[in-house]
Amino acid sequence: MINNNTYFQIELTARRIRQYGQNVLKSQGIDITIEQWLVLNVINENEYTNQIYVGEKLVKDKPTISRMVNQLEKKEFIIKTTSFKDSRKAELSISKKGKKLINNLYPIIEQIRLTGLNELSKTEKENIRIILEKIRKNLDH
Amino acid sequence: MINNNTYFQIELTARRIRQYGQNVLKSQGIDITIEQWLVLNVINENEYTNQIYVGEKLVKDKPTISRMVNQLEKKEFIIKTTSFKDSRKAELSISKKGKKLINNLYPIIEQIRLTGLNELSKTEKENIRIILEKIRKNLDH
DNA sequence: TAAAATTAGTTAGCTAAACAACTATTTTTT
DNA sequence: AAAAAATAGTTGTTTAGCTAACTAATTTTA
Numbered sequence: 638m639i640n641n642n643t644y645f646q647i648e649l650t651a652r653r654i655r656q657y658g659q660n661v662l663k664s665q666g667i668d669i670t671i672e673q674w675l676v677l678n679v680i681n682e683n684e685y686t687n688q689i690y691v692g693e694k695l696v697k698d699k700p701t702i703s704r705m706v707n708q709l710e711k712k713e714f715i716i717k718t719t720s721f722k723d724s725r726k727a728e729l730s731i732s733k734k735g736k737k738l739i740n741n742l743y744p745i746i747e748q749i750r751l752t753g754l755n756e757l758s759k760t761e762k763e764n765i766r767i768i769l770e771k772i773r774k775n776l777d778h
Numbered sequence: 779m780i781n782n783n784t785y786f787q788i789e790l791t792a793r794r795i796r797q798y799g800q801n802v803l804k805s806q807g808i809d810i811t812i813e814q815w816l817v818l819n820v821i822n823e824n825e826y827t828n829q830i831y832v833g834e835k836l837v838k839d840k841p842t843i844s845r846m847v848n849q850l851e852k853k854e855f856i857i858k859t860t861s862f863k864d865s866r867k868a869e870l871s872i873s874k875k876g877k878k879l880i881n882n883l884y885p886i887i888e889q890i891r892l893t894g895l896n897e898l899s900k901t902e903k904e905n906i907r908i909i910l911e912k913i914r915k916n917l918d919h
Numbered sequence: 920t921a922a923a924a925t926t927a928g929t930t931a932g933c934t935a936a937a938c939a940a941c942t943a944t945t946t947t948t949t
Numbered sequence: 950a951a952a953a954a955a956t957a958g959t960t961g962t963t964t965a966g967c968t969a970a971c972t973a974a975t976t977t978t979a
Contacts (some may be wrong), residue, residue: 642891643818643891643894643895643906643907644792644795644796644799644812644894645796645902646835646906646907646910646911647788647791647906647910648792648795648796649786649790649910649914650914651785651788651789652837652911652912652937653913653914653917654785654788654789654913654917655785655789655937656936656937657917659783659842659937661781667912668892669966670964671785672965673964675786680948685928686830687927687928688926688927689926689929690961690975691925695786696790696793697920697965697966697967698966698967698968699927699928699929699964699966700928700929700930700931700965700966700967701967702928703927703929703930704929704963704964704965705964707929707962713804723835723926723974723975724973724974724975725926725927725928725973725974725975726926726927726928726929726961727927727928738937744891745793750783750784750785752916752917753784753785753913753916753917754784754913754916755916756912757909757912757913761905761909761912762784763904764905764906764909765784765787765788765905765909765910766784766787768902768905768906769787769788769790769791769906770787771897771898771902772791772794772795772894772895772898773790773791773794774799775894775896776794776893776894776895787971793967796956796966797966797967800967801952801972810933811934813935813936814934828957829957829958830956830957830958838936839937839938840933840935840957840959841936841937841938841956841958841959841960841961842935842936842937843960844937844957844958844959844960845934845951846934847958848934849934854930855922864944864945864956864957865943865944865945865957866943866944866945866956866957866958867944867956867957868958889978920979921950921978921979922978922979923976923977923978924975924976924977924978924979925974925975925976925977926973926974926975926976927972927973927974927975928968928971928972928973928974929970929971929972929973930950930966930969930970930971930972931965931968931969931970931971932968932969932970933966933967933968934966934967935964935965935966936963936964936965937962937964938961938962938963939960939961939962939964940959940960940961940962941959941960941961942957942958942959943956943957943958943959943962943968944957944958945953945954945955945956945957946953946954946955946956947952947954947955947968948951948952948953948954949950949952949953
């Protein structure tokens with residue numbers, strides 16, 4: 638039975654959360670995707686980082702990060718320059734517009750998080766983290 | 779911290795499972811994606827069904843199903859005809875080639891499933907299902 | 920130091936998700 | 950029966966994930 642399939646459940650839930658979050662952002666007139674938000678957040682927590690680092694944090698490959706970074710730059714939420722030390726590397730930082738967005742976003746993201754995790758006990762939150770980690774570990778190699 | 783983010787964990791795990799499964803299929807020389815497999819499976823369990831039904835089962839929208847069905851038809855795994863009773867509806871069935879593929883796939887899919895769920899107790903499997911359901915329910919409305 | 924290997928990032932091509940707008944057919948309403 | 954609404958499916962557009970192939974710069978090694 639397909640609805641008992643764990644992959645199906647996990648994938649569906651991921652889609653559902655993304656969709657819900659996206660709708661909330663849209664309703665607030667915020668022009669950013671959930672995935673772009675994750676990128677923005679990594680850059681915010683690691684100013685002047687490069688794309689490889691962002692990719693490592695988010696476990697996404699170079700082309701995906703490259704495109705998302707370009708989107709964020711186009712939207713003027715980040716500033717992308719070339720490193721003096723190593724001209725292969727990009728140096729990513731948050732623009733003023735980006736900082737403003739982030740400040741607006743924090744409570745909204747927190748609200749989305751709380752909605753999704755509503756009625757989940759602390760144990761359940763910990764359990765799901767542990768179980769998902771186990772699954773990923775099972776698939777590593 | 780981003781790595782504590784539940785959405786991130788769920789979405790990452792979904793990606794990891796898909797990626798792992800895709801690699802196994804590729805290594806077996808099987809020309810189908812994991813998502814296409816899910817569609818094929820629904821059709822196999824509901825011969826002569828239509829695209830709306832497949833979409834309901836997989837919780838995917840019409841365009842997504844439409845395109846995946848077309849891929850499966852192009853690969854000659856399914857046969858798509860128009861319903862006599864209602865010419866708006868497609869009638870989807872598995873071709874001989876498709877049946878052969880499915881028979882080859884069942885043990886491989888089962889193997890992927892077992893690898894992913896390895897070392898998970900029955901309770902853990904049930905727990906994750908319950909928790910994911912709760913999250914989705916939280917987001918419904 | 921010159922050649923080889925590694926690293927950072929981009930471009931191209933494919934699949935899939937989500938949305939909007941559309942066609943065609945069937946069903947409901949008046 | 951004609952008009953309106955609902956249903957099934959398609960097409961177009963955008964974002965993202967993944968692979969492969971590429972450029973350019975830096976580091977390693979011989």
